[in-house]
Amino acid sequence: DAKTTQPNSMESNEEEPVHLPCNHSTISGTDYIHWYRQLPSQGPEYVIHGLTSNVNNRMASLAIAEDRKSSTLILHRATLRDAAVYYCILRDGPNFGNEKLTFGTGTRLTIIP
Amino acid sequence: DAMVIQNPRYQVTQFGKPVTLSCSQTLNHNVMYWYQQKSSQAPKLLFHYYDKDFNNEADTPDNFQSRRPNTSFCFLDIRSPGLGDAAMYLCATSRRTAQTQYFGPGTRLLVL
Numbered sequence: 507d508a509k510t511t512q513p514n515s516m517e518s519n520e521e522e523p524v525h526l527p528c529n530h531s532t533i534s535g536t537d538y539i540h541w542y543r544q545l546p547s548q549g550p551e552y553v554i555h556g557l558t559s560n561v562n563n564r565m566a567s568l569a570i571a572e573d574r575k576s577s578t579l580i581l582h583r584a585t586l587r588d589a590a591v592y593y594c595i596l597r598d599g600p601n602f603g604n605e606k607l608t609f610g611t612g613t614r615l616t617i618i619p
Numbered sequence: 620d621a622m623v624i625q626n627p628r629y630q631v632t633q634f635g636k637p638v639t640l641s642c643s644q645t646l647n648h649n650v651m652y653w654y655q656q657k658s659s660q661a662p663k664l665l666f667h668y669y670d671k672d673f674n675n676e677a678d679t680p681d682n683f684q685s686r687r688p689n690t691s692f693c694f695l696d697i698r699s700p701g702l703g704d705a706a707m708y709l710c711a712t713s714r715r716t717a718q719t720q721y722f723g724p725g726t727r728l729l730v731l
Contacts, residue, residue, distance in 0.1 A: 538718060549623075549709050549722030550662065593661065597718065606652070606676075607720060609661035 510594045515614040518584050526579040526613055528594030533574050538597050541568065541579045543590040589617045623723035625710050631729045632700050640695040640726045642710030651693040653685060654709040662709055668693060669715060705730045
């Protein structure tokens, strides 16, 4: 699996937008960019994924660079409940036999009240 | 609500004493996964099932085995737990053609 690089930690103020970066310079054409987050003492939770175009859902937005070598997860208005470790993961398309997620070290997001 | 359930949430076992962790799902997903997450580390895949087809990761120790008797249930067996096996064990499910995995809350294993 292609590797991703994320900052170890970030802080943000409550009710402000948060931009979580991820570099994936060795991404291949069929790799999807996935984001999961893990709240304290819980299992990981799917946030969003995309291939080339920017994506929005009720939790977040995903902005993907034109060359796909980086992406940014955007939380539009952070709350204390968004404090978690955020993982950026590359996953080879819907190829059967490649269902696994290879987690990197992730970014620990702290929200300041 | 459809979900992934793991029992127990906390498990204490003795060094070398076999232990079984269980996972059940109400999502009717055909893929089930077991991940190991050690303290302050990212989850690491141990193995997964596509229906009854078992797929072991190359670096998963032989000490770890799994059973999937039906679609809903999957078990993780640790034959002879060592101190280094203390970790959170996460179960996840997905549909084969879908991109999203759904995780349970995990079972934290303590080895004494």
